[in-house]
């Protein structure tokens with residue numbers, strides 16, 4: 019039987035051969051107490067209203083871990099600024115996310131067939147069984163959280179998208195990096211935000227009982243950022259000359275993301291509908307360019 023470190027090496031190598039730009043492995047027990055896991059039950063998943071204004075019973079939101087999950091493989095695919103279409107949401111998902119899904123499938127089949135290890139291919143959204151991918155990526159040594167609240171990788175800066183697989187076998191963790199490019203940076207990422215999502219303290223250590231917060235120090239405002247995302251959807255919907263009903267159908271699919279939903283793109287080619295989400299805090303970061 020392979021040692022844990024040999025197993026890790028083989029997985030990372032195979033992930034890259036299958037198309038991942040970067041890959042690493044973290045431990046599930048450590049991840050269960052990562053900053054996002056600790057904060058999520060306190061702030062909930064509602065992106066429409068500020069957490070302090072929500073009733074406690076609406077703040078549901080926890081990761082559902084399969085009981086036998088021991089390790090997590092995180093894969094990342096570069097989303098270079100030269101290929102913006104990788105990030106365009108077409109009503110069912112994004113081309114970049116489909117690339118990640120394909121790599122994950124191939125990798126999971128290979129792990130199961132080669133090592134007889136059980137795998138779980140995880141979906142994107144937390145409420146559908148996904149995990150906090152940024153925490154997982156940081157703990158798998160792929161990068162650090164930057165002042166733009168994104169994972170900054172040495173190779174590609176924040177211009178990377180992630181996906182993961184759980185395993186029922188122990189592996190050697192690819193340890194977190196000693197990497198902090200934000201230390202001496204003048205923060206173009208925060209200045210670039212069109213809705214000033216990093217301007218105020220939205221989460222405080224005193225109120226939440228933890229010091230690692232969204233935007234590192236609690237200044238990332240997900241409600242404001244999400245409003246900007248909704249504007250991008252409106253913009254994409256507006257260019258389609260259809261009846262009100264079809265507009266509604268398209269908006270409904272935004273949460274379906276990768277379900278392969280009954281297509282809302284009735285009588286329209288997929289390319290007609292394309293949401294170009296804001297990436298300014300990401301694209302303005304100089305790391306990895």
Ligand code: B12
Pocket residue numbers: 052053054057058065105142143144148149150151152153154156157163166167168169170176177178179180181230231232233234238240243244247295296297299300
């Ligand atoms: C819901 C969601 C959104 C929501 C809400 C975002 C939010 N952060 O709350 C909206 C729609 C607004 C959004 C916006 C964006 N998103 Co988004 N989103 C998600 C999703 C599905 C869950 C994120 C979540 O709820 N996190 C929990 C909240 C509470 O945590 P948080 O605010 O991020 O803050 C935590 C971390 O920063 C962490 N942290 C801070 N310091 C440290 C230090 C250590 C050591 C560790 C371990 C953790 C840690 O602790 C904080 C909590 O205390 C993930 C996919 C996934 N399954 O993880 C993608 C994801 C985070 N999004 C992503 C992206 C790219 C974006 C956008 C650029 C839009 C776009 N074009 O895709 C913007 C960027 C906004 C920003 N600057 O953060 C990528 C990030 C990639 C990367 N390089 O980091 C992800 C991982 C998706 C992917 N496929 O890879 N998103």
Ligand code: SF4
Pocket residue numbers: 164165166170199200201203204205206207208302303304305
């Ligand atoms: S631009 Fe990049 S390196 Fe600079 S503070 Fe922002 S995330 Fe950090």
Ligand code: SF4
Pocket residue numbers: 210211212213214215242243244246247296297298299300
């Ligand atoms: S994705 Fe856009 S709106 Fe959201 S924080 Fe970044 S720059 Fe601001």
